[in-house]
Amino acid sequence: MHLSSYLARIGIDGPPPPTLEGLRLLHRAHLLSVPFENLDVQLGLKIAIDREPTFEKIVGRRRGGWCFEMNGVFGWALAELGFRVTRLSGGVMREKNGALAEGNHLVLRVDLDEGVYLADVGFGDGPITPMPLREGAFVANGFRYELTPLGEDWWRLADHVSPTPLTYDVKIAPADEAQLAGQCAMLQTAPASPFVQNLVVQRQREGGITILRGRVLRQVRPDGADERLLESADDLLAVLAGEFGLDVPEAAALWPKIVERHEALFGG
Template sequence: MTSAQIDAYLRRLGSERPRQPTSEALRALHLSHLRAVPFENLSVHLGEEITLEEQRLLTKVTEGRRGGFCYELNGAFGTLLAALGYEVELLAGRVYGDEGRLGIPYDHLALRVRTVEGDTWLADVGFGAHSHYPLACAEGGEQDDPGGRFQVVEAGPDAAGVRGADLDVLWDGKPQYRLEARPRVLGDFAAGAWWHSTSPTSHFTRSLVCSRLTEDGGRITLSGRKLKTTAVDGTQEIRELEEDEEVLTVYREHFGIELSCVPTVRNPDLDG
């Protein structure tokens, strides 16, 4: 990244450039990212190409003022963190689904980040509703976060019988995803991104979502025409938007996304 690109990204986050790559600065950047850059899959339904190249991702987040899903958000955020002096590794994950089944390989992308103090954190700004702050990788025990109670634990022996090869991330005691400890490169996730953006069995092609953390710690989510606002105490207000202009206004005013037309679900017969 150039210095100008770093400044543009930080302006998008509403953040100042940290003097050093510290744990405190990482926490602040992580929270700002969740508030400013939405988790969204609009490209899948607008027919926009999803290319996992650092410059394309940076342009989408900064110049395009868009969000994305895990590969895009954590891919871009990892590039920013590395440019700011953090040691960043991309980790491949598989998301837990129904009945505890794991998803496809390269189902998810998360970041392992080391700071100037020598701390190691799991940073993830691309999983939708999740922890507000990075999680301590070496903690093992429960970690209280505004988003809930999390754990990063050893997943047990892998298929080859090796212990410690994978990590499970738990939220309020429920496994969310399993991470491989081996670092990857961004191009490794191309097949996962392609599958999620094209497969009729992927939930990303069957539903529309645009969601971000609010300043007070709540969440605002637009799923198709359904606008859901979740307060810090968990209470929700749900409203169905009838007119196209209402939908476009919500995208613009609540997510900073300018669209010329309302996206429609790619696989509507399978939606829901």
């Protein structure tokens, strides 16, 4: 694992300083370069929470990943650069699902001279910039987000990219690593897991986000969105390569499952 290889993967020539400006540069560069994706889950391949195989996947094979992978590698890189980083347990839709959601998301706390920030490069359409840990709404890449304190060290992020806001809660205390590992294992095997049920690939752009969910490819902007349906396995591979920079020819085998899932959700 070489820091220089990671920096090259996200398009940064040299190591930035461990400052707010440096954190913002790294956070944006990672999200513009490395897509959120669950292809391995869809292909039935085990995802490890360990750092070395994750680094090899994202940097060596130029793939993307989900929160445990993306924030895992990002947190390692930040620490190597001299940032003070703490891994935190998050809970996507804890607002609805309560304690069952806790640990299903990994977030990073970064302590800077300028204050405490949350860094999250593993939430797909989350903020492209790190978030100051303070109450209130903010805009990142043209999209609106909001942080709210809940008490007992919990905070809630509301993501307003989609018409129906998506939320996750994060506890500002060192993560329970066993809980994270358990959720990582469950989310890639449980039949009810959204990552088992649906292909999801997302990549931030300047001024927008490209989102693939099953057959539906959407180009989302702050003022609206365009979408189209993928038509074939070849179309899927072309979109993965062209929109997300992913060369995964084995993903063609997913096409029948993708079509079946689309018909179940939306009809023929």
